[in-house]
Amino acid sequence: MATLFERIIAGELPADVVYRDEEIIAFRDIHPRAPVHLLIVPHKPIPTANDIADGDAALIGRLIVVARDLARREGIAEDGYRLVINCNRNGGQEVYHLHVHLIGGEPLGPMTAKRL
Numbered sequence: 001m002a003t004l005f006e007r008i009i010a011g012e013l014p015a016d017v018v019y020r021d022e023e024i025i026a027f028r029d030i031h032p033r034a035p036v037h038l039l040i041v042p043h044k045p046i047p048t049a050n051d052i053a054d055g056d057a058a059l060i061g062r063l064i065v066v067a068r069d070l071a072r073r074e075g076i077a078e079d080g081y082r083l084v085i086n087c088n089r090n091g092g093q094e095v096y097h098l099h100v101h102l103i104g105g106e107p108l109g110p111m112t113a114k115r116l
């Protein structure tokens with residue numbers, strides 16, 4: 001069955017999309033933990049960080065490059081932000097389709113203080 005994020009990529013579910021290209025989409029998290037909370041998602045349905053193949057290295061790198069550009073566009077680059085990939089149970093992963101959280105717009109505190 002398609003993941004939630006595959007359905008967003010396919011246009012079957014609505015999302016506040018802020019970026020899209022042939023291999024990556026970014027949209028606002030439905031439960032934002034900070035004033036800016038975006039999810040940067042590869043179209044390729046990689047379930048978890050454990051499932052990243054060596055051949056995915058360029059794609060994973062592009063997720064970070066897109067995050068960098070979106071941080072600038074959202075006006076949070078200078079003050080700073082956090083990039084997070086949750087993995088499996090102990091990482092608090094909820095959606096099993098790899099994604100990078102871009103979180104910022106306020107001081108975020110210690111890294112373990114919030115569930116992201």
Ligand code: DGP
Nearest residue numbers: 015028029030031086092093094095116
């Ligand atoms: P994670 O715990 O890393 O798997 O984060 C999943 C995030 O996805 C979580 O912060 C909430 C968000 N989310 C879940 N369902 C939806 C949805 O349908 N739309 C949007 N925009 N975000 C969602």
